[in-house]
Amino acid sequence: MSRAAIISIILNQPHQHQRPCNDLISEYSSIIRGRMGIPFEQGRVAMISLTVVAELDAINGFIKKLGELPGATVKAAITDGDISQS
Numbered sequence: 001m002s003r004a005a006i007i008s009i010i011l012n013q014p015h016q017h018q019r020p021c022n023d024l025i026s027e028y029s030s031i032i033r034g035r036m037g038i039p040f041e042q043g044r045v046a047m048i049s050l051t052v053v054a055e056l057d058a059i060n061g062f063i064k065k066l067g068e069l070p071g072a073t074v075k076a077a078i079t080d081g082d083i084s085q086s
Contacts, residue, residue: 001082004033005059007050009066010073014039014046017071024069025050028062053083 011017025032031054038047052059059078067074 001055002053002084003056003059003079003081004051004053004083005063005076005078007052007063007066007074007076009048009050011046011048011069012071012073013044014071015043017069018046020069021048021066021072024062024065028052028058031058031062 009021011021014021025035025048031052032050033053034049034051036049040046052062054062056078059076063074063076066072
């Protein structure tokens with residue numbers, strides 16, 4: 001059963017933490033449908049929004065790994081039911 005989710009990441013000190021974040025996003029690229037990143041001029045924070053579609057276990061695993069990244073704050077909203085087309 002496929003679900004869709006929007007994952008928001010606030011990355012503090014992105015110059016120090018962006019590589020592990022980008023590496024993890026690349027690892028999960030097969031479930032990512034959209035990505036938007038917004039750096040701030042001061043370089044203290046970056047915001048990333050991801051739209052993903054996958055099985056719930058895959059989405060939750062991705063969210064958990066993102067939340068374990070240094071400097072990252074992660075929040076997500078996941079659809080309630082199956083979004084697969086018949």
